[in-house]
Amino acid sequence: MITFKVDKILNNSLVLSKNSDNNEVILMGKGIGFNAKVGDLLDAEQIEKCFVLQQITGIQGYLNLIESLPDDYIELTRFLLDYASKTLQTTFRETLFFTLLDHLNYAIERYYSGVVIQNRLLYEVKSFYPKEFEVAKYGITYINQRLNISLPEEEAGNIAFHLVNGQSHQQTMQHTLLSVKMLKDIFNIIQFNFAIRIDKQSLHYSRFLTHMQFFIQRIFEQKQLQSDNDFVFQQVIRQYPDEFKCANIIKKYLINQLNITISNEEILYLILHIIRIVH
Incomplete structure (x- = not known):
């Protein structure tokens, strides 16, 4: 059975210890620090989570915070x-x-x-x-x-x-905040260009929102959709010039915000979703 020795008690739920690699860890478990003493052994069953200190940026500040909090x-x-x-x-x-x-x-x-x-x-x-x-x-x-x-x-x-x-698949907090701001601005661009109020209870809004969230995520991860087939793109922009114009405004906005290039394939899907949400 794996055991951990208590090196320091932070509070009733957190203690400092070392793992099998001799790295300092914070052990979390309900009541594991209550009535514990330095040198006591803890069974793995008592531990809910194990945080490796060297993997956490700014951990010393967090340790000081933990010791000062109720x-x-x-x-x-x-x-x-x-x-x-x-x-x-x-x-x-x-x-x-x-x-x-x-x-x-x-x-x-x-x-x-x-x-x-x-x-x-x-x-x-x-x-x-x-x-x-x-x-x-x-x-x-x-x-x-x-x-x-x-x-x-x-x-x-x-x-x-x-x-x-x-969440494990998400980006940094800066990216999260920027994503929300950009989503807000993109919806405002569409509403302004078509002089409409988007129904935020509609299925098309929900689909557009999902598309834009994944679109922005692909941009951050540098995994934009690509295609060598330009035929469909040319057909769509001829048939829907207003939606293409709006998509281009959004494209310029994103380039200005992120200093990136955006593929025609991504613009094509953006146009298709704009068509759905404004008609």
């Missing part, structure tokens, strides 16, 4: 991530525990200081990442009940950003 904050972060993982049926990067704990602590500090920071992308987060937002909203409600505080809905938007960014 156990409630640790437990609330654990609860939120467990709930999110089960509800969204996904896995998260190990670093999300630390970044989310840091964010929650900062949010609670701001609450007690009376500082309110408006999340200007709250509406877009609700629209683009509804599942993550609902999970985050539930988490905020739970935290408010446990701590007898009143964190605002904006915090659910902030936590949703962390959940999106923390």
